[in-house]
Amino acid sequence: MDGRLTLTVVTPERALLQGVACDEVTLPAWLGELGVLPGHTPLIALLGIGVVGYRDGARRAALAVRGGFVEIAGDAVRILADEAAAPEAIDGAKASAEKAEAESRRGHAAGDEELDAANADARFAEARLAVLRPA
Amino acid sequence: MANLIDIRRRIRSVKNTQQITKAVKMVAASKLRRSQDRAIASRPYATALEAILRSVASRVPPKEDGTPLHPLLATREEKSVVLLVVSGDKGLAGGFNTNVNRAVTTFLREAEGRGVASVRLVTLGKKANDFWRRRPVEILEARMGLAGLGVAPTAEIGRSLAARFVSGEADAVYVVSNEFRSAISQVVRTKRLLPIALESATAAPADPDYLYEPSPGEILGILLPRFLEFQMYRVVLESQAAFFAAQMTAMDSASKNAGDMIDSLTLIYNRARQARITKELIEIVSGAAALE
Numbered sequence: 001m002d003g004r005l006t007l008t009v010v011t012p013e014r015a016l017l018q019g020v021a022c023d024e025v026t027l028p029a030w031l032g033e034l035g036v037l038p039g040h041t042p043l044i045a046l047l048g049i050g051v052v053g054y055r056d057g058a059r060r061a062a063l064a065v066r067g068g069f070v071e072i073a074g075d076a077v078r079i080l081a082d083e084a085a086a087p088e089a090i091d092g093a094k095a096s097a098e099k100a101e102a103e104s105r106r107g108h109a110a111g112d113e114e115l116d117a118a119n120a121d122a123r124f125a126e127a128r129l130a131v132l133r134p135a
Numbered sequence: 136m137a138n139l140i141d142i143r144r145r146i147r148s149v150k151n152t153q154q155i156t157k158a159v160k161m162v163a164a165s166k167l168r169r170s171q172d173r174a175i176a177s178r179p180y181a182t183a184l185e186a187i188l189r190s191v192a193s194r195v196p197p198k199e200d201g202t203p204l205h206p207l208l209a210t211r212e213e214k215s216v217v218l219l220v221v222s223g224d225k226g227l228a229g230g231f232n233t234n235v236n237r238a239v240t241t242f243l244r245e246a247e248g249r250g251v252a253s254v255r256l257v258t259l260g261k262k263a264n265d266f267w268r269r270r271p272v273e274i275l276e277a278r279m280g281l282a283g284l285g286v287a288p289t290a291e292i293g294r295s296l297a298a299r300f301v302s303g304e305a306d307a308v309y310v311v312s313n314e315f316r317s318a319i320s321q322v323v324r325t326k327r328l329l330p331i332a333l334e335s336a337t338a339a340p341a342d343p344d345y346l347y348e349p350s351p352g353e354i355l356g357i358l359l360p361r362f363l364e365f366q367m368y369r370v371v372l373e374s375q376a377a378f379f380a381a382q383m384t385a386m387d388s389a390s391k392n393a394g395d396m397i398d399s400l401t402l403i404y405n406r407a408r409q410a411r412i413t414k415e416l417i418e419i420v421s422g423a424a425a426l427e
Contacts, residue, residue, distance in 0.1 A: 010183055012286045012365055014176040030348055044187060045348035046357060069358070071187055073345075080183050082286075082361075 003038045007054050009063060009079045016063060016084050022054040025077050027070060028127075034070075036077055043072040047081060049123040051130050062087065064127035066120070083124070090128045099125035139411065142404045146397055153393035159227055160386035167318065167379035174315065174372045184365060188358050192333050194351040203330075204352070206301045207359045210330050214252045217275065217296065217305040218242060219328065221312035221370060222263035223378040224279055229385030231313060231321065231378055232262040238311045238323045239263075243272070255305075257296070259371065275299075289371050290364035297363055300329045312370050313377035319384055321377035328366065331359060 007025055009017040025036040028050030047068040054061055068081040102121035109115040195204050203209045222235045239256070246254050255273045258264040264277040278292065299305045308329040313321045347354055 008179070008183075010180040012177050012180050012368055013173070015179045018179065041346050042344060043346045043348065044191060044351075044354060045346075046354060069184075069187055069354070071183070071190075071345075078183050080180060080187065 003075045005075050007077045011081050011084050022056040024055040026053045038075050040072050045070050050127045062131045064131045066124045087131050092132050095125045095128040146400045149396050156386045156389040163379045163382040170376040191351050191355050195355050205359050207331050211306040213306045216251050216254045217308045218256050219310040220258045220263040221374045222260035224261040228382035231381040234323045236266050289368040293364035293367040312374045315373045315376040318380045321381050
């Protein structure tokens with residue numbers, strides 16, 4: 001172990017995490033789940049929709065993110081999300097309702113664009129629910 | 136000598152006005168606080184986004200046929216220009232809206248001088264629309280109710296401007312808005328939004344050798360529109376903060392002026408009252424003297 005990661009998560013509206021030290025980060029990259037340990041290759045990638053998990057010693061925490069970019073340089077992991085939600089800001093009932101609503105929209109979506117939007121909404125709602133559930 | 140009742144009435148009316156200006160000032164101060172916080176909260180994202188954009192842009196190889204890397208970077212001769220005018224929804228803010236409209240007038244005159252065939256407006260905020268609607272300029276879109284505008288609606292505006300630019304309907308997009316300097320200073324600025332200028336891209340310092348997922352070109356294709364959308368968000372945030380700052384200063388001096396006016400009116404009132412009492416006394420005294 002040559003060091004620890006520092007994780008930063010920002011959205012246009014606010015900074016959720018700024019330089020939080022942790023040992024491991026998992027994030028939804030464009031092409032699939034990406035695990036980051038200290039000493040990772042520098043990387044710039046698109047961010048998908050899902051759960052960003054980070055571990056500090058034995059303590060684990062997670063955030064839900066939706067789209068954006070991730071930059072890994074040295075031991076700094078910077079996530080620029082379009083939207084992000086910390087567990088304390090998530091309303092479980094609301095997320096479930098949004099999920100159900102998005103899924104019903106998926107059922108009768110006209111055109112690819114609407115289908116993509118419904119899918120994205122459903123996945124973001126799912127990610128928020130996943131963050132709420134204790135791992 | 137002015138009538139006592141009249142003066143009293145005027146004092147009361149100025150007091151009412153002062154109450155309003157004071158109330159507006161307080162509201163503006165608290166809203167200024169909030170929009171300043173929002174502007175500050177968006178700063179980390181701004182820095183990070185610009186860093187990524189620079190790094191990605193420097194990695195995208197220029198195309199062989201000399202075409203720009205992305206449609207949003209295409210520089211064309213400016214024949215048809217869209218000007219985004221960001222004003223406030225309300226008045227009582229000193230020169231805030233007037234300054235914007237004046238800057239637009241300057242822009243129109245200048246554009247004509249440069250040989251731009253047409254300038255069309257997209258107005259944000261009620262005041263700009265009210266002003267330009269009655270003038271011989273085409274307004275493409277008018278949006279109002281800027282107050283609580285979040286990321287999504289401003290991104291929408293950015294997308295619609297980008298669509299106009301890419302389709303060739305506009306050769307360039309400019310924005311006129313108030314920039315927030317401090318609580319007492321707002322500056323109207325005219326900036327070019329599109330095509331996006333990547334001046335420092337080529338001169339980027341040697342970054343670590345990044346891996347890109349997907350390719351730099353594809354990332355750039357997503358980054359640029361996002362960058363534009365975010366710029367829109369910043370412009371609206373800044374304009375909001377500047378608006379409340381302008382309103383606060385304007386209402387502060389209005390309250391002060393009202394206070395001065397009340398003081399001087401009170402002085403006149405007291406003098407008039409004194410004069411009347413003196414006159415009455417003289418009448419009584421001289422009446423008594425006549426009886427002796």
